[in-house]
Amino acid sequence: MPRSREILEEEIRLATPKSRAQWERGTATMPGGVIKGAYWMAPHPIYVERAEDCYVWDLDGHKYVDFTNHHTAMVLGHSPPTVIEAVNKAVAQGLGFGAPSTLEAEMAEEIVNRFPSIEKVRFTGSGTESSLHATRMVRAFTGRPKIAKFEGAYHGSHDALEISTAPDIARAGPADSPTAVASWPGMARGSEDNVVILPYGQRESVELILREQKDEVAAVFFDAKAGIYDLDPSFALFLRDLTRELGMVMVMDEVVSFRAGYSGYQGHVGVEPDLTLFAKIMSGGLPGGVLAGKAELMDMLDNSTGATLNQSGTFSGNHITLAAGLATLRALTPDVYRHFDVLRKRLISGLERVLGDAGVRANVRGIGSIVSFDFGERPVQDYRSLIETDREIFELIRMEVLLRGYVMAAGLGICLCVPMEIEHIDGLVGAIGEALAAE
Secondary structure, eight states: OOOOHHHHHHHHHHHOHHHHHHHHHHTTTSGGGSSSGGGOOSSOOOOEEEEETTEEEETTOOEEEESSTTTTTOTTOSOOHHHHHHHHHHHHTOSOOSSOOTHHHHHHHHHHHHOTTOSEEEEESSHHHHHHHHHHHHHHHHOOOEEEEETTOOOOSSTTTOBSSSOOTTTSOOTTSOOOOBSSTTSOTTGGGGEEEEOTTOHHHHHHHHHHTTTTEEEEEEOOOTTTSOOOTHHHHHHHHHHHHTTOEEEEEOTTGGGGSTTHHHHHHTOOOSEEEEEGGGGTTSSOEEEEEOHHHHGGGOTTSOOSSOOOOTTTTOHHHHHHHHHHHHHOOHHHHHHHHHHHHHHHHHHHHHHHHTTOOEEEEEETTEEEEEESSSOOOSHHHHHTSOHHHHHHHHHHHHHTTEEOOSSSOEEOOTTOOHHHHHHHHHHHHHHHHOO
């Protein structure tokens, strides 16, 4: 088993004094010493000086193979030449136009051609903005007040959907009929009253809940947690059939699950949602988002004929993000996903081998360019089975492999990127094997 937390944290402190000093400097002017909460890790954040291909270098000169990919966003790696060239060209044209550019149509056409479910596209400032506008659209379209989502799913930081993202089980109700729990203090009073929480994978319970609420629920938001949960692919098809029958909009969150395949998770399982949310990869790793779907819904935003709803934003669809997104989409060819298939299979088989050799009970799974493993007795199929896993062992392994030159993080899986080869996969597997055998 890995060494103790105390030993590992002390080794990291000794190995990364410049990162620690930078973090301590930040505590005077930023809550927690960092610009956002996701950057925190024990014993202190590792500050990156530069990144290239599948590598990052910290302030102390250590080189790491990066299996986090900037929170899943950098599927082409940190320095894809075609994306950098496109961004440099866009920057040279000016930092902001305050007017449309030809890149809008090019990017929209690329998305429509790639996703059979999508007829029209709007660009937003982030995945959060995409989901926020989607909640307004579905309520206005159906005339129904409530949104249904799955327990443990995160669709952005706003009061309409940040409900039961990681609830305290003592407050979350029964597993087959979860209670809506506001994720944070300070959310609008009663936010949870307009959200119906569904249990992942439980068809009978989902159908019962939605049929009982058929006159109240406008839409079901669905993130398949591709590569993170071990979810039956046919569940998405079941959900599509049920929402269509009940007159509910199906909104698929592909912010992360676009990694599942050429046409995202929806293409992987053969389902066509009414609306789709994108960000991260779709923005070429830059800030931005996409809201896309069927014309009858998207045309609610058509202000050339008198829009039902307004969707805008100073930075929505800025030409630099569009340039990065378009270059990224064009680089994500079927051959790239075949490359990911080779790497993923190698990683899964390697993890199963070293975990088996260590004699530990673990669950290994993966789709597309995401692989996950957790320590526990039963498959990780939903939020409740995930929190039953031994997160402390995973955290100790994270620190052990960091000291060996590999970056992982809990929550979003082990992310593969295009520049990775078999040697990088085998290196990580070897480091995890060493971590499990450490004394």
